[in-house]
Structure formats: structure tokens, C-alpha cells
């Protein structure tokens with residue numbers, strides 16, 4: 001289907017884009033990679049009167065390290081995440097997990113900022129950034145504010161972004177030496193959204209877990225941090241008992257919607273299994 005008519009704006013700076021958002025109000029939508037927005041417009045689930053294309057704003061792109069944090073511009077594409085040597089060295093989970101998102105065509109245009117701002121529980125970056133304990137930088141007419149990934153997702157397609165704000169960057173601390181990590185995603189076929197997914201970051205000492213972060217994809221109205229599952233691992237070796245305890249705690253927080261990927265019982269079971277696999281894989285990488 002062809003989307004309804006809309007006005008098109010292509011600002012060159014963030015302040016220009018914010019000004020447009022403020023003047024056009026709720027009738028305008030930011031256009032990033034367009035791989036979620038345009039399908040919704042074609043289906044007429046979204047009918048914005050204006051699109052503000054943020055592809056020509058250089059300050060929204062690029063991956064840098066400063067002040068002990070890695071900063072990823074919101075308009076960085078999935079393929080740029082995958083190819084980044086800085087990410088491969090400092091936040092390898094992000095570079096590796098981006099390869100599991102969609103297909104090469106989508107990854108060529110789709111941006112990390114769009115994936116997060118869309119607020120779709122099926123998207124992978126929400127859980128990945130929760131596991132990274134990342135912070136999102138939001139800019140609006142009143143200036144800049146920072147929101148933790150765990151506080152950003154309010155419901156399906158609902159986030160902490162105000163109508164006149166832009167997600168400009170994602171900030172995350174580089175991994176400490178010896179950190180183990182993994183993202184396990186069950187999908188029906190290449191290019192599909194997750195039936196269930198789990199992102200895990202682990203630190204271990206003397207064979208026991210000292211720190212664990214676990215976050216889940218597509219098993220609730222938003223991505224979830226599984227704090228009880230993390231607590232079930234801390235102080236323990238990775239064995240059947242700790243894995244089963246963590247998986248049970250994961251299953252306990254799941255509240256998935258039934259769809260073509262499966263019913264709630266199946267998705268909940270798969271979330272437990274993805275968490276187990278990701279914990280095992282992360283532990284094997286801990287040094």
C-alpha cells in the first residue's frame with residue numbers, strides 16, 4: 001500500500017530538527033533508517049503529516065570513546081556497529097548481536113537509535129542496551145537529559161522520549177578485561193524478529209560469578225532486565241543448579257503476547273532456554 005501524503009523536511013543540525021519537531025508538534029515523525037516507520041506508514045498504522053529526515057545530520061553518526069565511555073551516535077547503522085573495531089574491542093556484545101538483526105539490506109539502513117526509539121519489544125537493541133547498562137542521551141528544546149536504558153521503555157511502542165525530543169546518542173562503559181558476554185536469539189528463520197532472546201554479561205573470579213546482567217527480548221510488553229535471575233548467579237559457579245535457578249527466575253518475569261511465533265507458554269520456556277545458553281556462552285568467555 002502507498003502511504004498517505006506527507007511534508008518532507010531534511011534539517012542539517014540537531015537544533016534545526018528540534019525546532020521542526022516543536023513547530024510541527026505531534027503531526028511530525030523523525031525518519032531514521034525508515035525500516036520500521038515506512039512499513040507502518042504503508043499499512044497506515046502511522047499517518048504523520050510530516051517527516052523530519054535526520055540522515056543528513058553528521059553529529060548523530062559515529063562511534064567514539066571519551067571520558068571512559070563509548071558514545072554511539074543514534075544514526076549509526078547496524079552494519080556500522082558490526083564493522084566498528086572500537087566496538088569489537090570495547091563492547092563486543094553490540095557488534096556481535098547486531099549481526100543477528102534482520103538481514104543485510106535492513107542492517108544497511110536501520111539505525112541503533114531508530115531500533116531503540118521505536119519501542120518495539122521485538123527489537124533487539126532494547127535488551128542489549130539494558131544488559132550493557134547503557135544510558136540514552138535525549139535532546140529537546142529545554143536542552144539535554146540522560147535516561148538509563150532500564151527506565152526508557154514504558155510499554156509497547158511507548159518510551160520516555162517526549163514528542164519534541166531526539167535520541168542523539170547511546171553511552172556505555174567499555175567492558176572490563178575478562179568480561180564474558182553473549183546474545184542468544186531464537187528466530188524462525190534468518191531475518192526474523194526474536195521468538196525470545198537473552199543478552200548476558202558476566203564477570204567471574206575463582207570460578208564464581210561476581211557480576212551478572214541479563215536482559216530479555218520479546219517476552220513482555222517491553223524488553224526486561226531479569227534482576228532475580230542475575231541474583232541467582234552471583235556468588236555461584238555456572239552449573240546445572242545455578243543455570244536452572246536463573247532460568248526459572250527468567251521464566252517468572254516473562255509475560256509474552258501470543259502470536260504466530262508461539263503461545264505464551266512456549267515463548268516463556270524459550271526465554272529460559274535462551275538465557276541458559278547465553279549464560280553458558282558468556283561464562284566460557286570469562287577470563
Ligand SMILES: Cc1cc2nc3c(=O)[nH]c(=O)nc-3n(C[C@H](O)[C@H](O)[C@H](O)COP(=O)(O)OP(=O)(O)OC[C@H]3O[C@@H](n4cnc5c(N)ncnc54)[C@H](O)[C@@H]3O)c2cc1C
Pocket residue numbers: 029030031032033034035036037038039074075100101102103106109110111112113114115116117118122123124125161165166167168191192193194
Ligand atoms: C524485514 C525486517 C526485519 C527486521 N528484523 C529485526 C530484528 O530482527 N531485530 C530488530 O531489532 N529489528 C528488526 N527490524 C527493525 C529494524 O531494525 C528497524 O530498522 C528499526 O526498528 C528502526 O530503525 P530505523 O533506523 O529504520 O528507524 P525508523 O523506521 O526510521 O524509525 C522508527 C521510529 O523511531 C523514531 N526515531 C528514529 N530515530 C529516532 C531518534 N534518533 N530519536 C527519536 N526518535 C527516532 C521514528 O520517528 C519512528 O517512530 C526489522 C525490520 C524489517 C523491515
